[in-house]
Amino acid sequence: xxxxxxxxxxxxxxxxxxxxxxxxxxxxxxxxxxxxxxxxxxxxxxxxxxxxxxxxxxxxxxxxxxxxxxxxxxxxxxxxxxxxxxxxxxxxxxxxxxxxxxxxxxxxxxxxxxxxxxxxxxxxxxxxxxxxxxxxxxxxxxxxxxxxxxxxxxxxxxxxxxxxxxxxxxxxxxxxxxxxxxxxxxxxxxxxxxxxxxxxxxxxxxxxxxxxxxxxxxxxxxxxxxxxxxxxxxxxxxxxxxxxxxxxxxxxxxxxxxxxxxxxxxxxxxxxxxxxxxxxxxxxxxxxxxxx
Amino acid sequence: xxxxxxxxxxxxxxxxxxxxxxxxxxxxxxxxxxxxxxxxxxxxxxxxxxxxxxxxxxxxxxxxxxxxxxxxxxxxxxxxxxxxxxxxxxxxxxxxxxxxxxxxxxxxxxxxxxxxxxxxxx
Numbered sequence: 001x002x003x004x005x006x007x008x009x010x011x012x013x014x015x016x017x018x019x020x021x022x023x024x025x026x027x028x029x030x031x032x033x034x035x036x037x038x039x040x041x042x043x044x045x046x047x048x049x050x051x052x053x054x055x056x057x058x059x060x061x062x063x064x065x066x067x068x069x070x071x072x073x074x075x076x077x078x079x080x081x082x083x084x085x086x087x088x089x090x091x092x093x094x095x096x097x098x099x100x101x102x103x104x105x106x107x108x109x110x111x112x113x114x115x116x117x118x119x120x121x122x123x124x125x126x127x128x129x130x131x132x133x134x135x136x137x138x139x140x141x142x143x144x145x146x147x148x149x150x151x152x153x154x155x156x157x158x159x160x161x162x163x164x165x166x167x168x169x170x171x172x173x174x175x176x177x178x179x180x181x182x183x184x185x186x187x188x189x190x191x192x193x194x195x196x197x198x199x200x201x202x203x204x205x206x207x208x209x210x211x212x213x214x215x216x217x218x219x220x221x222x223x224x225x226x227x228x229x230x231x232x233x234x235x236x237x238x239x240x241x242x243x244x245x246x247x248x249x250x251x252x253x254x255x256x257x258x259x260x261x262x263x264x265x266x267x268x269x270x271x272x273x274x275x276x277x278x279x280x281x282x283x284x285x286x287x288x289x290x291x292x
Numbered sequence: 293x294x295x296x297x298x299x300x301x302x303x304x305x306x307x308x309x310x311x312x313x314x315x316x317x318x319x320x321x322x323x324x325x326x327x328x329x330x331x332x333x334x335x336x337x338x339x340x341x342x343x344x345x346x347x348x349x350x351x352x353x354x355x356x357x358x359x360x361x362x363x364x365x366x367x368x369x370x371x372x373x374x375x376x377x378x379x380x381x382x383x384x385x386x387x388x389x390x391x392x393x394x395x396x397x398x399x400x401x402x403x404x405x406x407x408x409x410x411x412x413x414x
Contacts (some may be wrong), residue, residue, distance in 0.1 A: 030341075031339055169337070172337050173334050173337070176330075176333050176334050176337070176338075176339075176340065177330075177334060179340065180329070180330040180333065180334075180340050195337075198297070198303055198336070198337060198338040198339065198342065199337060199338065199339055200339065201339045201341050201342075217339075218302055218303070218304065218342065218345075221302070222302060273300070274299055274300060274301065276299045
């Protein structure tokens with residue numbers, strides 16, 4: 001399976017521009033993390049990459065072939081979306097097993113035994129109506145469908161949102177297990193960055209409808225620093241670097257630096273610490289809001 | 293190998309250092325098999341590519357070697373090699389930190405020497 005590529009994607013709803021000229025390449029055999037604030041455009045991007053939503057401008061291709069209304073391309077992609085508990089006509093009366101059989105019908109690599117195993121693991125009653133499921137159980141069903149689809153490219157939009165800590169850990173281990181065995185490509189969006197950061201080989205940061213960064217997570221963090229100390233010393237040490245989210249307390253100042261390349265040192269007068277992905281994301285995205 | 297991962301350095305470096313520590317403490321012995329990339333990645337909830345990077349670093353250093361179709365093993369002489377390498381960075385990684393803290397709180401050379409002389413653990 002080749003690269004899933006979005007070129008110059010713009011999406012507008014009326015006067016609202018939700019995605020602005022986004023370019024993205026999803027390489028095969030990697031786990032991607034997609035992070036962004038609420039309303040940044042994550043779900044819109046994912047639904048466009050999987051042809052569940054048309055672009056206003058731009059194209060999405062898989063292995064060079066447009067994915068829009070392309071059954072062959074789409075059979076390699078699973079986008080397991082949050083299941084809606086209500087429909088236009090009232091409560092959603094479908095049962096869990098209905099969703100599982102839809103998955104079976106739709107995905108050509110669907111693994112039924114694996115699906116059953118996961119249903120047991122997450123303690124789901126397949127006969128239950130989805131309108132009667134708790135938030136956590138709903139999340140579990142979308143995870144089960146995603147994993148059992150065995151699709152080459154599997155996309156999970158905030159899969160852990162409703163899950164308790166035990167189920168979240170279960171989910172992370174399942175993804176690693178599955179990835180280690182099959183090398184499937186995963187794209188996982190999440191707000192719980194700290195927990196999942198080390199899972200992501202690459203991270204995509206989206207803010208205000210634009211992808212501000214797509215990079216190997218380790219390489220990204222290797223050029224990010226938290227520099228603190230006396231205000232003047234800090235200002236001197238980080239001169240010429242890209243600085244995010246400066247904060248002052250008393251005569252001290254702390255900034256987040258994202259250098260072009262790893263930096264050997266910032267001098268003896270300041271303290272330098274590494275930055276976790278969640279903190280880097282915070283520093284990068286909190287600033288832009290302030291300036292906007 | 294059950295320490296928590298920290299945020300103070302790259303995860304792959306932490307993985308390789310942890311394996312080195314186990315070898316130094318004789319928990320992992322020479323010619324013994326080390327956990328697989330998958331086992332490490334599941335245990336620490338890290339990307340398998342990261343775990344592999346940590347393992348490969350140790351292969352490059354001559355600490356681990358691969359037995360085809362079986363897994364990774366500790367090289368003969370690995371323990372001595374680790375000791376040698378860590379000795380060269382001991383001043384930079386540990387002594388410098390002690391000195392900087394000593395300076396900060398006003399412990400002078402003589403006092404620091406006395407502490408070291410009086411320790412019974414060394």
